[in-house]
Amino acid sequence: MKQNLIKQNLITIKNLKKSFGGINALDNCSLEIKKNKITAIIGPNGSGKSTLFHAISHLISADSGEIYLDENEISPNMPDYWIASLGIARTFQDARLFRNLTIQDHLEIALSQNDDSLLKSLFGKKENFDEKIKEILHLVGLNKPLNTLATDLSYGQRKLLDLAAAIAKPHSIMLLDEPVAGVNPVLRNEIKHILKELHKKGETIVIIEHDMNFIMDLVDYIYVFDYGAVIAEGIPKEIQDNKKVLEAYLGD
Numbered sequence: 262m263k264q265n266l267i268k269q270n271l272i273t274i275k276n277l278k279k280s281f282g283g284i285n286a287l288d289n290c291s292l293e294i295k296k297n298k299i300t301a302i303i304g305p306n307g308s309g310k311s312t313l314f315h316a317i318s319h320l321i322s323a324d325s326g327e328i329y330l331d332e333n334e335i336s337p338n339m340p341d342y343w344i345a346s347l348g349i350a351r352t353f354q355d356a357r358l359f360r361n362l363t364i365q366d367h368l369e370i371a372l373s374q375n376d377d378s379l380l381k382s383l384f385g386k387k388e389n390f391d392e393k394i395k396e397i398l399h400l401v402g403l404n405k406p407l408n409t410l411a412t413d414l415s416y417g418q419r420k421l422l423d424l425a426a427a428i429a430k431p432h433s434i435m436l437l438d439e440p441v442a443g444v445n446p447v448l449r450n451e452i453k454h455i456l457k458e459l460h461k462k463g464e465t466i467v468i469i470e471h472d473m474n475f476i477m478d479l480v481d482y483i484y485v486f487d488y489g490a491v492i493a494e495g496i497p498k499e500i501q502d503n504k505k506v507l508e509a510y511l512g513d
Contacts, residue, residue: 270329271296271434271465272317277326279312279489286312287323288489294434299456299466301476303500304486310469311354312489314436318351319344331433348433354442354469356423358411365407367422368394371429393429401425401455417448424455435459437468441475453479477501 272294279287286309294300302310315321317328319341328335330347358367372390394407403421411419420440427435440456441449456479459466470476476483476497483500485493493503500506 270294271331272467273327273329274313274317275327277313277316277328278324279309279316279321280324285489287316287326290326290486290489290491292484292491292494294465294467295482296465297463298481299460299464299468299479301480301483302467302469302486303471303473303476303483306471308486309489310486311438313486314351314438314467314469317344317436318349345430348431349436350427350430350432350434351436352423352427352438352440354439356416356419358419358422358426360412361410363408363410364398364403364405364414364422365394367411367426368397368429371426372431397425397429400428400458402451417444420444420448420452424452428459434465434467437466439469439471441470441472449475473501 270293274293275291277287277290278285288309290309290313302313304310312321316323317335319335319339322337330349333347335344335347362370369390372393398404401421401424403418403425405414405418411422414422420443424437424440427437437456441452444452453475456466456468468476468480478497480497483493483495483497484491485500485503485506493500493506495503
């Protein structure tokens with residue numbers, strides 16, 4: 262791997278492979294995530310998009326290939342919590358929250374850098390994150406009392422809290438897995454605005470999305486997945502006019 266190539270990217274992935282029961286979820290997947298850009302991963306269901314996120318964050322182990330975060334190779338033996346501590350924040354399509362913890366609990370846990378233990382984050386001596394929490398909740402537009410339990414939030418509000426927790430976590434890159442899946446059109450536009458504001462602040466974001474209309478005026482670069490491989494890449498206009506994408510992704 263050439264160091265000058267790695268230095269240009271926040272994440273560099275080379276020839277990543279992962280199979281389940283003989284089916285290739287990732288098939289020699291290679292891509293580069295530029296710093297301070299929004300990059301989209303699109304493709305049909307089962308094309309390997311979420312598997313890629315799982316491999317980067319070590320929720321699953323890749324069969325082979327290389328992953329670099331900044332200039333450092335992520336060892337296959339690193340546990341997922343260690344990968345997260347290196348500066349990777351992510352959301353999940355199904356908004357994985359603690360049902361019986363409050364909005365404030367979730368954000369305090371995300372903001373805490375002093376201890377990896379959930380129990381100590383909850384019951385130990387806490388830092389005062391009030392101003393930071395207020396700032397993040399204002400950014401995402403989640404106007405609910407801080408003592409509201411996650412289980413008492415609507416689906417859309419849970420998506421916003423999941424995004425808020427990812428923003429709160431100290432990070433250098435955010436992996437967002439379908440942040441607008443299942444939300445109404447008004448909230449979709451609100452989340453797009455949030456992502457644009459994060460982009461202005463210099464965030465590096467990778468977003469999985471099915472709706473090309475949602476990402477076309479949002480992202481800087483797009484990778485198109487099909488059968489675990491990158492079948493096309495480019496700026497939004499190039500992808501929109503790519504015949505291979507229209508055939509494989511849109512079914513034309």
